[in-house]
C-alpha cells in the first residue's frame with residue numbers, strides 16, 4: 001500500500017532468489033504439516049520464480065493444482081507472510097510432463113547467474129573435495145578489511161607455501177565471521193595449484209564421531225590412515241576438543257604425524273588456545289607453535305562491501321543506501337548480514353516493490369528489533385561544526401564568541417533531543433554543568449520559534465543526523 005509499483009522495465013532478478021524464498025517457504029511448511037504430507041505434496045513441487053509479487057509454483061498435474069489450491073493455499077500464504085509479503089500471492093502452473101526433469105532453470109527465463117546455487121568456482125579434480133569444500137568460500141569471494149586482514153594474509157601465505165609458512169595456522173573469532181570461509185579458501189587454492197594434493201576438512205564434532213565409530217567398528221587403523229595421509233588438514237571448531245580426552249589423544253597423534261611430515265594444519269576456534277579449558281597442555285602448546293590470528297567483527301565499510309559483493313554475485317542491483325541500511329542493522333555476524341540481505345531481496349520481490357530504504361527497514365523489522373535511533377554526541381558536534389564552519393574543539397571548548405556559542409547550544413539541544421544522555425552527562429561532555437545544558441536547551445527551543453533561519457539550521461542538522469541512522473519512514 002502506498003508503494004510505487006515496480007515498473008515493468010525494471011526487471012527484478014527474482015529467479016536468483018526465488019530458490020531462496022522457496023526454501024524458506026518449504027521450511028515453514030514442513031514445520032506445519034506431517035512429514036508424509038510434506039513428501040507427498042511438497043517434495044515434487046518446483047518453484048518457477050516470483051512474478052509480479054506472486055510466487056509461481058510448478059506442480060505435476062491438474063489434480064495436484066486443485067489440491068494445492070484447496071488445501072495448501074493458506075499455508076503457503078502464511079509462509080510468505082512470515083517472509084514479509086503483505087499481500088501474499090501464490091499461483092500454480094502445471095509442469096509439462098516431459099520437461100519436468102529440466103524445468104529449471106530454462107523455464108524460469110530470463111535467468112540471471114544464480115548465486116543461490118553457487119557454481120563451483122573451479123572444478124576440483126577430486127569429486128570428494130568439491131563435496132567438502134564450499135564452492136563459495138574462495139579467496140576471490142573474501143572481502144578483506146581491517147577486521148580480518150591479518151588472518152587473510154596468513155591464510156594466503158599458508159596457501160602459497162603449505163607446511164612452511166605457519167604451521168599450524170590457528171584462526172579464532174566469534175561465530176559467522178569467516179573462519180570456515182578462509183580455511184576452505186586455502187583448500188581451493190591448493191587444490192587448484194596442486195591437484196594431486198590430498199585435502200581433508202573436518203569439524204571437530206565429525207572427527208570425534210568418526211573416531212567413536214571407528215573404535216566401535218574396529219576400524220581405527222583406517223581412521224588413522226585417512227587423516228594422517230593428507231597434505232592439508234582443516235579442522236573447524238577445535239574448541240570442542242575440550243573435555244574429550246580420547247579425541248584429544250587421537251588428534252595429538254594425527255597432529256604429530258602431519259607436522260613431522262611438513263603437512264599443513266589449519267585450525268579454527270571461537271577462542272585462542274589458551275582459553276580452551278581442559279585442553280591438554282601438549283596439544284595447547286602445539287597449537288601455539290605456528291601462528292595464531294584472529295578475526296574481529298567487520299566495521300561498517302567492510303559490511304557494506306560484503307553485501308555489495310553478495311548482491312553482485314546474485315546479479316541483483318541494490319542501491320548503495322539500501323546496502324548501508326542493512327549494514328547498520330546487522331553488525332556482528334556476517335552470516336546474519338547475508339541473511340538480512342536475502343530477506344530484503346525476498347521482501348521486495350514478494351511485494352513487487354523496488355529496493356528502497358523504507359522497504360529494507362520494513363523487511364528487517366520483524367527480525368531485528370526496530371533500530372533505536374542511536375546518535376552519538378560526537379556526531380552531533382561534528383555535524384554542527386561542519387554546518388557552522390567551526391571546529392569540534394571550539395564547540396566543546398570554552399570560547400564565548402557568539403558564532404561559537406550558538407552552534408554549541410544547538411549541539412546541546414540536539415543531543416538532548418536525539419540521544420538518551422542525561423543533562424549531567426551532556427554537561428560533562430562539554431566540560432560544563434547540567435544547568436548550562438538546560439539553559440542551552442530552553443534557549444534554542446525558544447529561538448527556533450522566532451528565528452526562521454535558526455529553525456531551518458536545526459531541522460537540517462536533525463535530518464542529517466537521523467538520516468545517518470534511521471531508515472526513512474514510509475510516507
Ligand SMILES: Nc1ncnc2c1ncn2[C@@H]1O[C@H](COP(=O)(O)OP(=O)(O)OP(=O)(O)O)[C@@H](O)[C@H]1O
Pocket residue numbers: 136137141142143144148173174175176177178179180181182306334335338
Ligand atoms: N570477509 C568476508 N567476505 C565475504 N564473505 C564473508 C567474509 N567473512 C565471512 N563471510 C561469509 O559469512 C558467512 C559465515 O562465514 P563462516 O561460515 O566462514 O564463519 P565462521 O567464522 O566459520 O562461523 P562459525 O564459527 O559459525 O563456523 C559465510 O557465508 C561466508 O562466506
